[in-house]
Amino acid sequence: MPDETQVETAQPIAPVQLKVKPKTLALITGGGLVAGTLIVVGAIMPAEYNVDPLGLGKLSGVARLWAPEEKTIDVNAGAGGPLAREFDAPLRTDTIAIPLSGFLGGAKNSELEYKVRMKPGAAFIYDWSVAGAERENDFHFDFHGHTTPVKGEEMTVATYKQAYGLKAQGALTAPFDGIQGWQFSNSGDKPVVVTLKLTGFYDLIPSGEEGNLAGIVANVPVEQSRPGFTPQ
Amino acid sequence: MRKHHILLAILILSLIAPPALAHAIGGTDAQFVRNTMGADPFPFLYLGAKHMMTGYDHLLFLVGVIFFLYRLKDVLLYVTLFSLGHSTTLLLGVIFNFGLNAHLVDMVIGLSVAYKAFENLGGFKTIHFEIDNRIAVGGFGLVHGMGLATKLQELGLNPNGLIPNLISFNIGVEIGQLMALSIILVLMTLWRTTKSFGRSAVFANALLFLAGIVLAGEQLAGYIFTGGK
Numbered sequence: 148m149p150d151e152t153q154v155e156t157a158q159p160i161a162p163v164q165l166k167v168k169p170k171t172l173a174l175i176t177g178g179g180l181v182a183g184t185l186i187v188v189g190a191i192m193p194a195e196y197n198v199d200p201l202g203l204g205k206l207s208g209v210a211r212l213w214a215p216e217e218k219t220i221d222v223n224a225g226a227g228g229p230l231a232r233e234f235d236a237p238l239r240t241d242t243i244a245i246p247l248s249g250f251l252g253g254a255k256n257s258e259l260e261y262k263v264r265m266k267p268g269a270a271f272i273y274d275w276s277v278a279g280a281e282r283e284n285d286f287h288f289d290f291h292g293h294t295t296p297v298k299g300e301e302m303t304v305a306t307y308k309q310a311y312g313l314k315a316q317g318a319l320t321a322p323f324d325g326i327q328g329w330q331f332s333n334s335g336d337k338p339v340v341v342t343l344k345l346t347g348f349y350d351l352i353p354s355g356e357e358g359n360l361a362g363i364v365a366n367v368p369v370e371q372s373r374p375g376f377t378p379q
Numbered sequence: 380m381r382k383h384h385i386l387l388a389i390l391i392l393s394l395i396a397p398p399a400l401a402h403a404i405g406g407t408d409a410q411f412v413r414n415t416m417g418a419d420p421f422p423f424l425y426l427g428a429k430h431m432m433t434g435y436d437h438l439l440f441l442v443g444v445i446f447f448l449y450r451l452k453d454v455l456l457y458v459t460l461f462s463l464g465h466s467t468t469l470l471l472g473v474i475f476n477f478g479l480n481a482h483l484v485d486m487v488i489g490l491s492v493a494y495k496a497f498e499n500l501g502g503f504k505t506i507h508f509e510i511d512n513r514i515a516v517g518g519f520g521l522v523h524g525m526g527l528a529t530k531l532q533e534l535g536l537n538p539n540g541l542i543p544n545l546i547s548f549n550i551g552v553e554i555g556q557l558m559a560l561s562i563i564l565v566l567m568t569l570w571r572t573t574k575s576f577g578r579s580a581v582f583a584n585a586l587l588f589l590a591g592i593v594l595a596g597e598q599l600a601g602y603i604f605t606g607g608k
Contacts, residue, residue, distance in 0.1 A: 164498065164499055164500070164501040165499060165500050165501050165577075165580055165581055165584065166501045166504075167500055169505050171581075172500055172501070175500060175581075175588060176497060176502065176588060178589075179592050180592055182592075183593045184592070184596060186596070187592075187596030187597055187599075187600055188596075191596070191597045191600060192600050192604070195597070195600070195601070196601070196604035196605075198600070
């Protein structure tokens with residue numbers, strides 16, 4: 148300490164307080180406030196909260212100490228099974244063109260169901276859109292799944308979404324062993340084509356079986372994808 | 380002659396120690412508290428003592444308080460005042476489920492360290508603003524207890540056995556405080572006998588002031604950047 152500091156040390160019982168010159172006191176408190184603020188703003192804030200207004204944390208590398216707090220979730224606790232899964236089936240990608248007539252063509256031509264077969268826990272991502280429809284509420288879809296019907300047994304059904312719309316995209320994890328897909332219904336008066344893209348772990352259903360009774364052929368141009376169908 | 384170096388080292392260490400350590404109940408201790416059902420006096424006694432011995436902001440405040448208390452009578456008076464203050468808020472706070480934001484409470488605790496250092500430097504006399512020391516120490520005791528109460532509540536104490544556990548914790552805090560105090564007192568007494576005490580006392584209180592500002596600033600930053608949760 149410099150000589151300007153006066154300290155009472157002579158008394159037998161020492162002072163209850165120090166007595167420093169006002170100038171020294173100002174220096175100590177002012178210096179303490181400045182240095183303290185510098186430590187907080189320059190080091191603690193960058194290191195603990197990733198806030199670095201002076202750039203000192205970056206300059207000194209202290210800012211690299213910061214890492215976001217982590218909260219671990221139980222990846223196996225979800226109702227649909229573990230979030231990370233492995234599948235035996237190979238990954239596949241299909242594009243399915245589905246032509247539909249206008250409603251005047253009758254239910255047989257203007258609506259159909261297209262599904263794929265999936266094991267429980269298997270997943271796909273999808274994207275479909277309708278070309279040729281003029282208004283959104285001319286086209287209805289029913290995204291659902293069910294177990295393969297067996298005589299004398301209850302069929303488990305899962306309805307994901309029933310709505311009007313011209314496109315949708317998303318993902319599905321199959322809740323049970325069965326078939327999953329869409330009932331597409333065109334209620335406009337013009338023919339439309341639905342283009343459905345699927346990627347995931349599933350099997351296509353052969354023509355004429357439950358889930359593909361309309362006999363849609365995947366991965367071919369729309370002219371060949373629905374044999375025996377002529378748009379009206 | 381070397382004793383005051385030790386004390387300075389403690390003060391400096393407090394500046395660079397991880398701020399998160401400042402009297403939080405963490406890790407497996409927190410888990411223990413959360414899972415305890417029914418009265419479990421000794422573990423809580425231990426936690427209270429540990430909390431006090433490792434809560435360096437409390438310790439720095441105690442250093443400031445007894446810096447110029449020479450007679451044992453005075454030491455006892457101030458420590459009793461402080462204990463009464465923090466026992467009151469610790470017990471009432473938890474029992475009536477009253478708590479303030481932990482960062483804000485800890486900020487005031489940091490300020491209490493700076494306050495005490497400023498007072499030791501004769502600062503309040505110089506600016507002609509004096510508060511009765513006993514009121515200040517008792518008042519900061521209330522704040523320190525509120526800090527403890529807030530931390531305990533955050534852990535979600537089980538109502539089963541709450542009062543006995545709380546009292547055990549509080550007794551543990553007092554024991555921890557007495558142990559810390561004894562060590563500080565011995566070091567201070569040795570330090571005072573050195574010739575350089577007068578000069579290094581100014582330096583030490585300047586450091587104490589700085590430490591208080593850093594503690595307060597760190598908690599203020601914590602309050603701001605964690606959204607006051």
